[in-house]
Amino acid sequence: MRARGIAALTAALGLLCVPARAEARDISRDTLATDDGWAAYGTGTTGGAAADDAHVYTVTDRAGLVRALDGGSDTPKIIKIAGTIDAGTDDEGHRLDCADYATDGYRTKKYLAAYDPRTWGSAKPSGPQEEARQASAAAQAERIVLTVGSNTTLVGLGDSAVLKGASLQVRNADNVILRNLDLRDAYDCFPVWQPNTGGLGDWKTAYDNIWLTGATHVWVDHVTASDQGRPDSAEPTYFARNYLRHDGLLDITNGSDLVTVSWSRFVGHDKAMLIGSGDTATGDRGKLRVTLHHNQFESVVQRAPRVRFGQVHVYDNRYVVPEGAEYRYSLGVSTESAVHAENNAFHTPAHVEVADLVKSWNGTALHQSGTLFNDWPVDLLAIYNAYNSGSERDLTADVGWAPTLHGKIDSAAVADREVARGAGAGRIP
Template sequence: MPLVRHVLHVTVAAGLLAALSVPASADGREGGRGVERETLPARDGWAAADGGTTGGAAADDAHVFTVHDRAELVRALDGGSDTPKIIRVVGTIDANTDDRGRRLDCEDYAVDGYDLRRYLAAYDPRTWGGAKPAGPQEEARQASARRQAERVELSVGSHTTLVGIGSGAVLKGASLKVENADNVIIRNLEFRDAYDCFPVWQPNTGGLGDWKSAYDNLWLRGATHVWIDHITASDAGRPDAEEPTYFGRNYLRHDGLLDITNGSDLITVEWSRFADHDKAMLIGNSDTATGDRGKLRVTLHHNEFSSVVQRAPRVRFGQVHVYNNRYVVPPDAHDHRYFLGISTESRVRAENNAFTTPGHIEAADVVKSWNGSALHATGTLFNGFPVDLVALNNSYNSGSEHDLTPDVGWTPTLHGPIDTAERADRAVARGAGAGRLTAHADRITTPSTD
């Protein structure tokens, strides 16, 4: 039988825009119905619990928008209001633009005499020491960073559907924040290069100090009932590995691709692609955030993690179901660390996932534990061979961490059929990511393997 995400109708992808489009008014509002009003199917992961996720499906015609640039997107988002709304993204929207659409560079945000060379001279550890940066250049950096944040941080409110139209819908340079919002759908969008012009030096991070950047491509903070489907998130040709080294550390310009933190709950992430990045996905941001207990319930299925160094995902506290995902390390990668991060009080069930790596990466490198205690992992394929991730972790445990137990204390009930890792690997390679959706006027599907 073909692997199909739902029993849905299919048409040719090239006809997507024509099939979905209806005439828009001069202010960008439009009427009509289409896939933008589609809601999360029943039982499709944690976001289907407790009433499910409908996004902006209840929006009236006055709150259905088609947006082509940052100014239109900002107006449609309405400051993150809770008014039900549907926002259809067409083409590439660059967040680093002014209100007239003029491209902004880092120099345009710099104020109060901020200059990277002066910043480096002021806080060189050989002369500044290990104290937190303070003084004129740090104050100027903060003021400059605030100016960029005003442009690139975009808030999504409750009861919102944000959907890309066609195969080329892109949010470039944006940091999309779903903060203290409920009932949000984000689909068929590429998130590209959330680039921080003003990273901060943190002298004591990791023992040697490190650079910290501000922006995730997509950040769920205190968000509930969120469905993320067919997105692509990456650094898109501007990887941190190509940035210079200062104070002996890589000058990081990007943070996470998708972070789920601060009590976020009931999240489904599916058929998406996370690529070409260091820290891909963080679920739970602190070992001391005990308020996250009972929350951070997340389902990840049919996603691809390709050329990411770590955090695919790293989990604290949450009950996370990770099934039928595809993990790929390219042959020339030499900085891979791990995929599944098992941290404080996390309860991860990893079922039928496929990992493909070059020969210098061992199966024991798939899992890393920091104060973790449990991982249920079955049906795993590593370079085509079945492996027991828990047994491998425990065998290679250096003694710095406790062995993991396979008893995570819960069993997922909200999910579709779980396919073999081999079959899912093929399906995800063909169907995951933005611009891959094919559509009928009332439903969306993902191509099958057959």
């Protein structure tokens, strides 16, 4: 009687019963769709979907993550990251800073004094301070480099899974899924001075947020990668060059192949994505087949991506250059690259021109169609060739292949809206 009375009173007062919030869908055993880009080719990409219950882990700290990764073993495994994990911690979870890694007498001031070009010259650094730098760098790498092995799914739980200060490295592994992760600040405490780089010398850093090297069948989805917290723009200048602390956000090199990168955000960085190791790395021929779709490149200076050798399908991506941001180019066309770009949308301030979006180093071809530039349809290839007439070799439209592995390709206008709403960690529907 009492229960019926409460129900009647509730109805009389016009109160509504609000259902409990539904539990988030378990995405940990999701596999790549059979047509979703190059990573779907052949055997496809299933990650750790075949893992037994004993190899499904939920981790909340670095120590737990390291145990679950099992040294990069190829045992099928699913690793779920809950909350924020900081890779730069000791075994008890205490935060480590650069001074904790420094060893053998390394000091930044001593290093700068030892290799000042005015006294050292243009020779490659050597001697006690460079040896100390290498030892210190090795100590840092031991903590922050996390190796992901074959048949692994590494996935964030909910909308707040963060991995700070780590370099996820997929080395000579096959069948890997990385999803729903906010990857921040792969910070190098010990950059090396390279006197002969770029004519003026430059600082070289060691760590990408994600590095695929010799990796095959990899799906990177709904990942956010950034330098959040410690941007290179805030670093000092030494030897008239910015003291860089970050390398790439996602680099795909050394014969990696069959990769799909989807619905991800690459934010606030200089050199975002390199596909290909170097102009002389001819072993990459026939490999580096990569699909990039529905990603957002935001406040990225260059390499979105830069490609050598690979057959790369770049479609339905969104590029945002904020007012006042440094910008060089987006699509880098390098040695023997075959980039097929379609239906991408670019948003830039007034000082960026259409011809700035493409940069060529020994490249010969670029397919492009359906491009929007500040909401206007443009032909990137025609404008690039016209702008660079007489100074650089024209790019042809024939890249020698046409993509067949892909889902529905939306117009650039539709993709622009969808990517703005749905790309990045914490946004899997």
